[in-house]
Amino acid sequence: MNQPYVVHGAAGSGSVPVEATLTLLGLPYRVVENAPWASRAAADAVGQINRQRQVPAVITPDGELLTESAAILIHLADRHPQAGLAPAIDAAERAQFLRWMIYLPAQVYSMFWVRDDPSRLAADPAAEQVISERTAQRIADCWRMMDEQVAPSDYILSDALSVLDLYVAVMSRWTPRRKVFYQVAPKLAEVVRRVDAEPRLAAFWAERMPFEGAWEG
Ligand SMILES: N[C@@H](CCC(=O)N[C@@H](CS)C(=O)NCC(=O)O)C(=O)O
Numbered sequence: 001m002n003q004p005y006v007v008h009g010a011a012g013s014g015s016v017p018v019e020a021t022l023t024l025l026g027l028p029y030r031v032v033e034n035a036p037w038a039s040r041a042a043a044d045a046v047g048q049i050n051r052q053r054q055v056p057a058v059i060t061p062d063g064e065l066l067t068e069s070a071a072i073l074i075h076l077a078d079r080h081p082q083a084g085l086a087p088a089i090d091a092a093e094r095a096q097f098l099r100w101m102i103y104l105p106a107q108v109y110s111m112f113w114v115r116d117d118p119s120r121l122a123a124d125p126a127a128e129q130v131i132s133e134r135t136a137q138r139i140a141d142c143w144r145m146m147d148e149q150v151a152p153s154d155y156i157l158s159d160a161l162s163v164l165d166l167y168v169a170v171m172s173r174w175t176p177r178r179k180v181f182y183q184v185a186p187k188l189a190e191v192v193r194r195v196d197a198e199p200r201l202a203a204f205w206a207e208r209m210p211f212e213g214a215w216e217g
Contacts (some may be wrong), residue, residue: 003061004028008049010035010042011208012173014069014109015056017166021076023204024161025083037116069109070101073163085163093157100146100156100164107142108171111135115175136176140184143172147185156191161198169195173209177217 005022009015009031022029036043036053043053050057050067058066066072077086087093114121115135118128153159156168169192172181182189196205205211 002028004030005061006030006032006059008032008034008046008057008059009055010038013055014170016208017163017170018056018058018069018072018076019208020166020170020201020204021073021085021163024085024200025076025080027076027080068105069167070105073167074098074101077163084160087157087162096150097157097162097164100150101167103142103146104167104171108139111139112174139174140176140180143181143188144184147188150187152187152191154191154194156188161195165191165195168192170209173215178215179217182216 005027007015007019007022007029009019010033013035015031019029019031032045034042034045034055036046036055046055046057047053049059049065052067054067056067056069056072058072060066066075074086077083078089081088087097112135114131118131122128122131150156155161155165157164168188172178172185172188172192178192181192195201196211
């Protein structure tokens with residue numbers, strides 16, 4: 001049982017909230033670094049583990065394969081309730097927790113399968129350009145709609161940091177990036193700045209998602 005979790009992932013990717021969660025939980029893990037969007041070789045390597053050729057893909061200490069970032073985050077938080085990284089199953093915030101944990105991959109993350117390679121759906125470069133612009137707009141709209149429907153305290157659901165906050169903090173750094181996010185989602189903006197400043201993750205962020213240069217976009 002002392003086997004580490006193995007996280008197939010990449011800096012800046014959807015594996016980062018998973019890695020951040022494992023860090024906060026103090027669980028041993030190692031990362032197998034492969035950015036499947038960056039090269040065929042990396043996608044092939046990830047494809048050996050996850051048929052979807054996507055990260056994150058996690059091998060648990062029991063040897064079980066987990067994919068789908070939201071499922072991994074909810075599983076880790078629920079498995080270690082003492083850390084308080086998710087509302088308990090009977091907590092008042094639980095339903096909204098599940099709502100937003102599913103909203104993120106369904107409404108936002110799914111746009112990136114298209115964006116990362118618009119030729120998957122577009123027949124020519126002009127159509128690719130339209131897809132790039134409209135998916136960026138759609139993602140901004142999704143952040144706006146989420147912001148309008150949450151009432152954060154220190155964090156999105158309460159005064160306790162949850163995996164939802166980690167998920168939003170990372171995803172909000174992707175297109176259309178933080179400057180747009182701060183404008184369209186001012187309440188969530190305060191939360192992600194708090195997550196960026198989480199002292200237990202300072203070294204982690206520096207390594208896996210550095211705050212350097214024009215990082216906010
Ligand atoms: N539904 C998956 C999406 C994962 C995903 O799209 N990961 C990106 C990296 S952030 C990826 O591997 N993209 C490569 C591809 O889709 O070909 C999840 O929620 O984990």
